[in-house]
Amino acid sequence: MRIEATNDFVIRFANVNGTGSASANNMFSKAVFRMGVPVSPKNIFPSNIQGLPTWFEVRVTEKGYLGSRGDVDFVVAINGQTLKKDYDSLMPGGYFLYDSTKSLPRDFSRDDIHAIGIPLTQITIDNYTNPRQRQLFKNIIYVGALAYLFDMEFEVLTNMVKDQFAKKEKLIPPNIGALELGYNFAKDNFAGVCGLKVERRDNVKDAIIIDGNSATGLGAVYGGATVVGWYPITPSTSVVEAFEKYAKKFRIDESGKNKFAVLQSEDELSAMGMTIGANWNGARAFTATSGPGLSLMSEFLGLAYFAEIPVVLVDVQRSGPSTGMPTRTQQSDIIAGAYASHGDTKQVLLIPCDPAECFEMTATAFDVAERLQTPVIIMSDLDLGMNDHMSRPFKWDDDRRYDRGKVLTAEQLDNLSERWGRYKDVDGDGIGYRTYPGTHPTKGSYFTRGSSHDDYAAYTEDSGIYEDNMQRLVKKWETAKDVAPHPQIKYRDKASKVAAIFYGTSAQASYEALDGLEAEGTKINTCRIKSFPFHPDIGKFIEEHETIFIIEQNRDAQMRTLLINEFNVGTHRLRSILNIDGMPIRARRIKRKIERMLSGESVSPFTTHNSGKEVQA
């Protein structure tokens, strides 16, 4: 038996970190994309620079399901350290491509898979003298072999090499040569062996491929961010690096000077301090971090909440607690973000699910933060931030204007008919009018503080004034529900009493699982949460259904907790489906879990605990 599929399979590359495999694997992935077939690559990498195992999974998905599917149909096993594990992980009927310079150990005895031995090391020894070249071209050679095995258009690959090395032309012929070595070896030895095919389609349309962090960095440039204070931390580092790269491209003035300021700070506290200081002073500023940084920034987030200073923070979540698994994904900062800081604080969260949303929500986050004069945390995650994703293209409406919120000019200060108070709620939406330092010689100055203050920003220990101020912040919170992006609610069947709620990177795999269930006759309505505070429609959606699956990637069902807490709804109707193994949540597992739960089985909410038949990839 062999797996046969066209444009619908999962291939996993097992490599050693630091050997140049990533660019070869990306080349394969992009080649599929350029043949018009949707593709979803995932890099599974260690917290290490060189030497530890790393995997790269590419899902070829004609139907455009971009979440993780689960299970592996084809393995390219280049890493001796994980050879056995990779071998065992393969689906029955799958294919195992390995370096046959050395033969496989005896215990590699599965008879339900197809071994494809290519003497990669030997081929490089025969063809190259330089050791680094041998290492790099080994990767290109297996890509060439895959092109033959999957019956891909070889020209797409050679064109990619030409694009990639447009500025280093002399590297083009040897790379194409390496592709040919692999292609020809496979052709001579494994004709007709592989049942998986990539065929040209027209299914990607105008889609782009980019990682979420780059999209976020670009969104910050378009959103008008000028000041960034930041501290490097995986997986958020590339957000600021991308911002700086694009700012250098788009934001240099006539005299060659930067229309932006990026400062690498001494720690995350300082990064948040800089962000607050710059926003207070009327620049759009942001920072990016991950879990440990969010913890460190919490005190400052409380200041920004209470002193009402706009802040944009990008939290690219990773596995916690503490250092956790720093190179593995999770959605486990939801509660830490939502209630960041001591005392009664609540923070606005925006939750993107793909690069296009990373771009849009980041640009929008500055509008939301300035409109509400409060921190806005963009809850991305490692899977979204660091992996390439196929996505709608970025769009910008040139008529769009930044919403700088309620800021008084010198002229407006002169024309005020009554006494101005920084925290006075004159419009009934809980939001006062602020001024930037330096606006007016005699009017509009005030003292910003994290201590209790009255409408005029003066220190107070008057209980009544303190309480009024805290209640006004609640009113502002109500305003936020309409300012932040609304949820995406879809009814597959208005009469159905079963629903699912998910957010961020749990969305793609969830939609796929539910499509599968719908094909089998189970219609489940969906609500994708895009922000916190929750829009009232989410509460209504919960009320309409009897069973609601909350699908997320953390141990403690954090979004479920947040929903119960904010809506005060019956806990028995909200059923968790959880994934905490550090890998993106898989569609097949969600589907199986829902099937079992709906059939009345008492099962664990964790997707890693499924039926024994499932191969745990």
Next chain:
Amino acid sequence: MSYLRSTFRHPQAPKNKLGYTQANYEGALSTLCAGCGHDSIANSIINACFELSLEPHKIAKMSGIGCSSKTPAYFLSSSHGFNSVHGRMPSVTTGANMANRDLTYIGVSGDGDTASIGMGQFMHLVRRNLNMVYIVMNNGVYGLTKGQDSATADIGSASKKGRPNMYEPMDLCELAISIGAGYVARSFSGDKEQLVPLIKGAVNYNGFALIDCVSPCVTFNNNAESTKSYEWVRDHKEATNTFDLVPEEQEITVKSPNTKTESVDLHDGTTLNLCRQPGSLDIKCRESVLMALEEAKQNKQVLTGLLHLNTAAGSTHEIINTADKPLNQLTEKELCPGSELLERFNQSLR
């Protein structure tokens, strides 16, 4: 604290170049203890800003948490102020300065706020040479929490609580000089004649300017056993120099005879005229300054005045090549690359 302040101002009170009197630079009534050194420093800030004819609204007052950090409420009421969180004034000021390079940033902190909880931020602020005035109101004691030793308390010095401090003190001036600060001074809250010109020089200096100002805590640390008391500091203070800041157009007169005058041009065109005893400290040489500070410590002296001056280094904006126009004044058109470039960018991702 005092409960009342006279609102009477002399009708012929002197005016500065802007036509403002000193009253234009005052703040709210202080709530600190009567006799607190911090109030004297606040008054010196008022004097310096008045004499420099600074537009009050073009000044931002920054602080952390503590007695010292409350003082920005007591001067320059037409300036925006920011009382941030404990030990974090450096980062907030850095962000503010990045947003608008045209304002004058006066940061006020204490010894707890700077030398303990804020030490990390302080050191990195110095490294980046942010253009700001950083005044430490240094009393060697935690006032708001009622009398614990701070990290600048001298070893053996005892506060009102009576137990001598057991740990080595942090010398903020030495630390700042050792990592490249270009304007470092030490003064005493009770010496207005020295402090006001030091603040003026710090304002006009382009880059990070530190004034570590010993400021006795009358409530918890003004006893005979303390080395941060009025009496002790007066008895052990040793001035390295006196100076005045001279606007371009103004002639200088040197007060004391037997002194040598040295002129240093600052970036903004003003001149700093430094008078010092023959054979005394060469403040431009950082090694000799560090040595002098160590020697003074051995001799139980508090070396005051401008301790170190280096006008060669660029401030943060020059280091990172920021645009001359303040970033917070850039328009949407100057910031957003627009749809056409975005479409071209999309194309590169296919």
